[in-house]
Amino acid sequence: xxxxxxxxxxxxxxxxxxxxxxxxxxxxxxxxxxxxxxxxxxxxxxxxxxxxxxxxxxxxxxxxxxxxxxxxxxxxx
Numbered sequence: 001x002x003x004x005x006x007x008x009x010x011x012x013x014x015x016x017x018x019x020x021x022x023x024x025x026x027x028x029x030x031x032x033x034x035x036x037x038x039x040x041x042x043x044x045x046x047x048x049x050x051x052x053x054x055x056x057x058x059x060x061x062x063x064x065x066x067x068x069x070x071x072x073x074x075x076x077x
Contacts, residue, residue, distance in 0.1 A: 006043065
């Protein structure tokens with residue numbers, strides 16, 4: 001059975017549901033494998049568990065993290 005693994009910084013459950021539907025649907029369509037035979041796993045990372053340019057994302061979050069993942073937390077930063 002095929003498996004899809006997504007590595008990402010934190011996501012909401014709603015975002016995960018949307019991605020799961022889209023990835024599994026696309027994989028099923030291309031491979032002709034039934035959707036219920038495809039597994040999708042999320043490996044999530046908190047902002048203090050990822051870095052770029054020598055700084056943790058929690059110190060200098062990517063714009064996507066501010067806008068999509070943790071908008072409320074980063075509003076005043």
